Amino acid sequence: xxxxxxxxxxxxxxxxxxxxxxxxxxxxxxxxxxxxxxxxxxxxxxxxxxxxxxxxxxxxxxxxxxxxxxxxxxxxxxxxxxxxxxxxxxxxxxxxxxxxxxxxxxxxxxxxxxxxxxxxxxxxxxxxxxxxxxxxxxxxxxxxxxxxxxxxxxxxxxxxxxxxxxxxxxxxxxxxxxxxxxxxxxxxxxxxxxxxxxxxxxxxxxxxxxxxxxxxxxxxxxxxxxxxxxxxxxxxxxxxxxxxxxxxxxxxxxxxxxxxxxxxxxxxxxxxxxxxxxxxxxxxxxxxxxxxxxxxxxxxxxxxxxxxxxxxxxxxxxxxxxxxxxxxxxxxxxxxxxxxxxxxxxxxxxxxxxxxxxxxxxxxxxxxxxxxxxxxxxxxxxxxxxxxxxxxxxxxxxxxxxxxxxxxxxxxxxxxxxxxxxxxxxxxxxxxxxxxxxxxxxxxxxxxx
Amino acid sequence: xxxxxxxxxxxxxxxxxxxxxxxxxxxxxxxxxxxxxxxxxxxxxxxxxxxxxxxxxxxxxxxxxxxxxxxxxxxxxxxxxxxxxxxxxxxxxxxxxxxxxxxxxxxxxxxxxxxxxxxxxxxxxxxxxxxxxxxxxxxxxxxxxxxxxxxxxxxxxxxxxxxxxxxxxxxxxxxxxxxxxxxxxxxxxxxxxxxxxxxxxxxxxxxxxxxxxxxxxxxxxxxxxxxxxxxxxxxxxxxxxxxxxxxxxxxxxxxxxxxxxxxxxxxxxxxxxxxxxxxxxxxxxxxxxxxxxxxxxxxxxxxxxxxxxxxxxxxxxxxxxxxxxxxxxxxxxxxxxxxxxxxxxxxxxxxxxxxxxxxxxxxxxxxxxxxxxxxxxxxxxxxxxxxxxxxxxxxxxxxxxxxx
Numbered sequence: 001x002x003x004x005x006x007x008x009x010x011x012x013x014x015x016x017x018x019x020x021x022x023x024x025x026x027x028x029x030x031x032x033x034x035x036x037x038x039x040x041x042x043x044x045x046x047x048x049x050x051x052x053x054x055x056x057x058x059x060x061x062x063x064x065x066x067x068x069x070x071x072x073x074x075x076x077x078x079x080x081x082x083x084x085x086x087x088x089x090x091x092x093x094x095x096x097x098x099x100x101x102x103x104x105x106x107x108x109x110x111x112x113x114x115x116x117x118x119x120x121x122x123x124x125x126x127x128x129x130x131x132x133x134x135x136x137x138x139x140x141x142x143x144x145x146x147x148x149x150x151x152x153x154x155x156x157x158x159x160x161x162x163x164x165x166x167x168x169x170x171x172x173x174x175x176x177x178x179x180x181x182x183x184x185x186x187x188x189x190x191x192x193x194x195x196x197x198x199x200x201x202x203x204x205x206x207x208x209x210x211x212x213x214x215x216x217x218x219x220x221x222x223x224x225x226x227x228x229x230x231x232x233x234x235x236x237x238x239x240x241x242x243x244x245x246x247x248x249x250x251x252x253x254x255x256x257x258x259x260x261x262x263x264x265x266x267x268x269x270x271x272x273x274x275x276x277x278x279x280x281x282x283x284x285x286x287x288x289x290x291x292x293x294x295x296x297x298x299x300x301x302x303x304x305x306x307x308x309x310x311x312x313x314x315x316x317x318x319x320x321x322x323x324x325x326x327x328x329x330x331x332x333x334x335x336x337x338x339x340x341x342x343x344x345x346x347x348x349x350x351x352x353x354x355x356x357x358x359x360x361x362x363x364x365x366x367x368x369x370x371x372x373x374x375x376x377x378x379x380x381x382x383x384x385x386x387x388x389x390x391x392x393x394x395x396x397x398x399x400x401x402x403x404x405x406x407x408x409x410x411x412x413x414x415x416x417x418x419x420x421x422x423x424x425x426x427x428x429x430x431x432x433x434x435x436x437x438x439x440x441x442x443x444x445x446x447x448x449x
Numbered sequence: 450x451x452x453x454x455x456x457x458x459x460x461x462x463x464x465x466x467x468x469x470x471x472x473x474x475x476x477x478x479x480x481x482x483x484x485x486x487x488x489x490x491x492x493x494x495x496x497x498x499x500x501x502x503x504x505x506x507x508x509x510x511x512x513x514x515x516x517x518x519x520x521x522x523x524x525x526x527x528x529x530x531x532x533x534x535x536x537x538x539x540x541x542x543x544x545x546x547x548x549x550x551x552x553x554x555x556x557x558x559x560x561x562x563x564x565x566x567x568x569x570x571x572x573x574x575x576x577x578x579x580x581x582x583x584x585x586x587x588x589x590x591x592x593x594x595x596x597x598x599x600x601x602x603x604x605x606x607x608x609x610x611x612x613x614x615x616x617x618x619x620x621x622x623x624x625x626x627x628x629x630x631x632x633x634x635x636x637x638x639x640x641x642x643x644x645x646x647x648x649x650x651x652x653x654x655x656x657x658x659x660x661x662x663x664x665x666x667x668x669x670x671x672x673x674x675x676x677x678x679x680x681x682x683x684x685x686x687x688x689x690x691x692x693x694x695x696x697x698x699x700x701x702x703x704x705x706x707x708x709x710x711x712x713x714x715x716x717x718x719x720x721x722x723x724x725x726x727x728x729x730x731x732x733x734x735x736x737x738x739x740x741x742x743x744x745x746x747x748x749x750x751x752x753x754x755x756x757x758x759x760x761x762x763x764x765x766x767x768x769x770x771x772x773x774x775x776x777x778x779x780x781x782x783x784x785x786x787x788x789x790x791x792x793x794x795x796x797x798x799x800x801x802x803x804x805x806x807x808x809x810x811x812x813x814x815x816x817x818x819x820x821x822x823x824x825x826x827x828x829x830x831x832x833x834x835x836x837x838x839x840x841x842x843x844x845x846x847x848x849x850x851x852x853x
Binding site for chain 2: 053057061103104105106111112113114116117118120121124125136141142145146149161163167168207208209236237439441
């Protein structure tokens with residue numbers, strides 16, 4: 001049934017409104033800027049995109065604490081933290097290029113979609129010039145791609161997969177955290193010293209991208225020692241119960257179990273492996289051993305006493321004794337009453353590095369920042385002399401090999417530093433086959449203009 | 450007009466107006482005011498409103514009309530997204546081939562899942578669809594990594610074939626040169642309005658989707674679906690085989706979901722496996738119930754409501770709160786912030802949960818019922834008495850909420 005009433009007055013009214021609507025854009029000029037979100041006022045905005053809900057929420061909240069601290073230090077509040085020990089002196093505690101630093105926060109939920117939605121709202125609504133944070137490689141790769149398209153800088157948080165600065169590397173993205181290859185290269189000599197060259201390894205690997213790259217890296221570096229790889233079993237993420245995966249390990253003739261798990265999965269798999277008595281067994285005339293290639297403080301806390309004597313690697317630890325670490329631990333401890341985690345450290349350092357690059361470049365233009373960060377050598381940030389390599393935007397620095405402490409005194413020192421593996425030992429060529437080979441490229445820097 | 454009654458035409462025109470004016474309506478506060486935090490008129494969120502509106506409209510065709518509660522619609526969303534991104538990788542950044550294929554593939558997928566799941570009804574149907582969706586999610590997350598790129602999500606790389614890409618083609622999703630990401634920003638005395646091409650593309654498709662759903666609701670086919678919801682057993686006794694109807698409804702709503710998924714990838718060229726997770730399936734159920742199941746406008750309102758909570762409340766942190774309550778004396782300020790703190794930022798789920806409970810308890814018909822009650826309140830004031838409903842065609846009353 002059709003029924004429409006057109007009156008003369010109605011038509012005139014609609015016409016007038018439509019006309020006014022069409023004319024509006026020509027009356028008011030649209031905003032023009034040289035690059036995406038160019039800061040024009042007296043402030044500049046950073047976006048801190050961390051998981052606040054979901055499995056890595058604890059880590060995300062620690063990152064947020066560190067980022068808030070970094071902003072305080074940039075704006076000249078507090079004791080300045082690592083700004084005192086940072087080798088570059090371009091920052092003076094008066095904001096960046098005379099602009100006060102503000103920030104917005106978002107929840108990645110550890111999901112690529114949610115993280116991109118949150119990052120987009122920061123870019124489109126809040127007008128941020130840089131996004132920092134995150135606690136998963138999938139999310140980091142997704143947000144890095146978004147920042148590349150939008151024309152702002154992405155300073156990755158905790159992301160350990162080779163892909164972030166490997167096959168998924170982007171010109172606008174930078175990673176300070178270490179990666180799976182470095183874990184393997186750093187762990188190998190320590191494992192050789194502790195367990196010898198005649199070992200048979202059994203891998204349990206989280207069934208997703210990060211797990212694959214870590215397993216690949218560890219297998220390569222242990223096989224270089226002369227170890228054999230008996231088997232690699234993929235386990236679903238968030239499985240909770242790993243008993244059915246652990247039982248076959250004993251029958252396989254392996255004498256080392258390598259757990260390529262992170263977060264809650266690692267806590268569960270390690271706890272169950274220890275409960276099954278794996279570490280009390282003798283196989284091939286040797287003690288059965290467990291290795292967890294990537295450690296974090298929160299995982300160590302969760303696994304409790306089971307972690308004693310288990311080797312792993314870390315990007316940084318608050319127990320280091322250099323002046324940069326001491327300054328950071330002091331100001332973080334005074335503000336929050338606890339030592340920072342290694343994900344907090346990496347986010348803090350990334351925020352300062354970005355600010356410093358802007359100050360040295362004299363511009364917030366992302367391409368100028370990229371140029372300032374590429375092949376930038378610095379020190380005093382807790383990791384010793386460090387370089388941001390221009391070819392893949394990966395930081396190169398010493399890697400820590402950790403061990404579960406035998407006699408921890410507080411909940412914060414359940415891990416102890418075994419060795420600081422020098423940077424030369426964990427370096428690789430930018431076109432290494434594990435990092436996308438010769439095909440991988442950063443592409444062109446994008447400033448969104 | 451358009452084969453609709455006068456009332457429905459008016460309704461459709463209102464929807465068209467609201468959709469087209471969204472960039473202005475969602476930006477009620479000036480940029481510099483502290484309430485600008487609540488503005489939602491930025492491209493990404495507006496696109497989400499339109500896309501999840503389509504998703505919920507489609508879901509409502511199945512759930513609202515037949516009463517079959519599917520807990521696995523996110524699988525079709527994911528399939529649509531993966532299809533579109535694969536078309537980017539193989540052909541080029543034009544969204545059209547991908548969107549068409551997304552609808553076709555999700556229809557086939559829905560046919561397969563529907564054919565099996567619809568052998569059961571009620572809770573068993575829900576569990577079957579949930580199982581299928583969760584299976585798809587796990588496959589996409591790990592086993593099918595070569596096709597889906599696993600946890601990282603499927604993206605376009607510079608070394609992909611993209612055989613239809615010319616020298617000067619845009620390097621992000623576009624429709625024959627209209628780049629989805631482009632927008633015009635208009636500054637009107639402090640208010641900043643963003644008119645985004647991608648949003649208007651989604652909005653036009655959403656209006657079409659809404660129109661088709663309106664026609665389905667008013668058609669004999671829609672009537673048959675309602676009959677299934679009312680009493681399927683009795684229908685079977687009268688000799689009618691209801692399964693082809695439910696299967697058709699299932700496939701149609703699967704196509705809507707595939708279209709929505711395809712649009713998500715058209716706005717942002719990435720497809721992640723989480724899009725298929727059961728939480729995503731649950732979300733569309735929430736949207737539909739929150740807005741009003743079985744009503745035309747309800748699911749769209751519900752979708753907007755949930756996406757608004759997710760994107761706006763999650764971004765209010767303590768720093769923002771301190772900014773708002775700075776005028777209060779120190780002790781009081783801290784107290785008020787401590788009160789609000791659990792509900793914003795990381796606590797946005799809590800806010801959403803409470804609102805959902807309030808709606809379900811006090812407005813079983815969803816937000817639409819809330820609107821109707823308000824309207825009735827005003828109408829009663831205006832003309833006391835009189836016939837409450839004038840409908841010469843004696844259409845049936847809107848279905849009551851399914852849980853009643």
